[in-house]
Amino acid sequence: MNRFTFIFVVCLYALFLVYQAFNTITLEQQLVYASFFILSFGIPHGAIDHILFFKKRSMTKLKFYVLYLGLIAVFVLLWLRFPLLSFLFFLILSAFHFGESQFADAKITLRSFNPLLFLFWGLALLATLMYYNIGELASITAYFQDTQDFAVVYNKDLFFYFFISTNFGTLILLLFFFIKNQISKRRFSSELFLIAIIHLTFFLFPFIIGFTLYFVVLHSIRVMNQEYLFLKSEDVNFSLVDFLKLLLPYSFLSIFFTSILLGLSHWGFLKISIPYLSIIIISVITLPHAIVMHIFYKK
Amino acid sequence: MLLDIQVMRPDDYVGFTFFIGYMAMFAASVFFFFERGSVDDKWKLSLLISGLITGIAAVHYFYMRDYYLATGENPTFFRYVDWTLTVPLMCVEFYLLTRAAGATKSLLWKLIIASTWMLVCGYIGESFSDGTTAHSVTWGVLSTLGYIYILHAAWFGEVAQLAEKSNSDVVKRGVRTLAWFVLVGWAIYPIGYMCMDGGWLNTAMGWGSENVDLWYNIADAINKIGFGLVVYNIAVSESK
Numbered sequence: 001m002n003r004f005t006f007i008f009v010v011c012l013y014a015l016f017l018v019y020q021a022f023n024t025i026t027l028e029q030q031l032v033y034a035s036f037f038i039l040s041f042g043i044p045h046g047a048i049d050h051i052l053f054f055k056k057r058s059m060t061k062l063k064f065y066v067l068y069l070g071l072i073a074v075f076v077l078l079w080l081r082f083p084l085l086s087f088l089f090f091l092i093l094s095a096f097h098f099g100e101s102q103f104a105d106a107k108i109t110l111r112s113f114n115p116l117l118f119l120f121w122g123l124a125l126l127a128t129l130m131y132y133n134i135g136e137l138a139s140i141t142a143y144f145q146d147t148q149d150f151a152v153v154y155n156k157d158l159f160f161y162f163f164i165s166t167n168f169g170t171l172i173l174l175l176f177f178f179i180k181n182q183i184s185k186r187r188f189s190s191e192l193f194l195i196a197i198i199h200l201t202f203f204l205f206p207f208i209i210g211f212t213l214y215f216v217v218l219h220s221i222r223v224m225n226q227e228y229l230f231l232k233s234e235d236v237n238f239s240l241v242d243f244l245k246l247l248l249p250y251s252f253l254s255i256f257f258t259s260i261l262l263g264l265s266h267w268g269f270l271k272i273s274i275p276y277l278s279i280i281i282i283s284v285i286t287l288p289h290a291i292v293m294h295i296f297y298k299k
Numbered sequence: 300m301l302l303d304i305q306v307m308r309p310d311d312y313v314g315f316t317f318f319i320g321y322m323a324m325f326a327a328s329v330f331f332f333f334e335r336g337s338v339d340d341k342w343k344l345s346l347l348i349s350g351l352i353t354g355i356a357a358v359h360y361f362y363m364r365d366y367y368l369a370t371g372e373n374p375t376f377f378r379y380v381d382w383t384l385t386v387p388l389m390c391v392e393f394y395l396l397t398r399a400a401g402a403t404k405s406l407l408w409k410l411i412i413a414s415t416w417m418l419v420c421g422y423i424g425e426s427f428s429d430g431t432t433a434h435s436v437t438w439g440v441l442s443t444l445g446y447i448y449i450l451h452a453a454w455f456g457e458v459a460q461l462a463e464k465s466n467s468d469v470v471k472r473g474v475r476t477l478a479w480f481v482l483v484g485w486a487i488y489p490i491g492y493m494c495m496d497g498g499w500l501n502t503a504m505g506w507g508s509e510n511v512d513l514w515y516n517i518a519d520a521i522n523k524i525g526f527g528l529v530v531y532n533i534a535v536s537e538s539k
Contacts, residue, residue: 020499021436
């Protein structure tokens, strides 16, 4: 168990007690709390992509920003033209990104198998999250007019095979890496424990709460820690306060523009429901972020 | 004798685990006390503590199974008397294992206070309930704080650091295994706690309050006997 899993376990106990107190938390309450935590931790973890990129690669600032924003624009267009395809692409991209951040600190030398492990680990995570909460997801999807097209994805039988195959594949790959001495016995047991606890979380809690808990603690805080340690390794005088100062302006900027878009949807200026718009916003900022982080981890 | 007049149903899993628990704890005590003679002197105290943990539990299980059979109710009073004595003793095991690496008395007392705090708060939450959720949640939160402290100490705090400092790989592995017991084994108890009437697992998942003792009995068997066996394994390995 590492420190992030420890924080996750503590949060899990806290959630148990919250549920003990309230028994149920309405969808609106879930969305409010989840938004708060995702905006507070999720946005900052990708706020310094440009700084990390320029530490690893040389490129003119103009070219970087054109590419970064260009990717976002292309993905927005893709969403408008092919929503279902974009959604599936977003799921696969996120899966890889989650897996890559999970094993970023593992010193795996079998590089050709790395992407497979990252992808399977992330797909298993998303499949587990969706499989345990498929009824809830289907009802949320059916509730809004513009998300109804996604209902085709939430097929129980299809998800069962997806759930089984990705989890089984992940376990096989972990075992393979363990046998090949790529991960230690301690790391192997920690990974198995983490998978078990993720299953428990997604089984017990609603979709939004389960995902937020994973995304904030096991992904965002973990990635921010990796970023902080990297920047500290570049400059020994770099402190946590310096790191927070670095994150804040870009985070506020992102939150500001995200809020404007959500506000436009809320007041009817944008004819897209808030959940659908949220998925689009998250996915289009995930694309360049995942690419930058891939370069960051690779180098 | 109460036992003479009680009928056990074959599907009474709670009663079944009370009997199994009693005999397993008793057998484990005999084992630890006898095996004390086969390890080096420095490990005798650790095995004595292991034997005491299962011994105290065996005596309480003897009372608890009779109480359960006679009344069909949860023997909460006996349960917490047992835990209040045995859980701090488990913390003593952590201290004894890391003593050679420099564990201080203050660590011992911090662990004992945290474990006692955890149990006393749990007891108030479970036994003096006024029927409100606020009561069980408040005491549940307070109890969890004690648990989190011990969990942190075992994985990242003083206990883990002392184990890393020790020259023995066996001790390092042993403390790590005990930390797993605290993480996974001790986590079974809240499942029982939340099966109480009004508890989340009771209302949301439909797990009735009769499951409280089932979970507690399973957890006790794993943690008390398992904990002792890990200590025994370290003692035997280090005595070779």
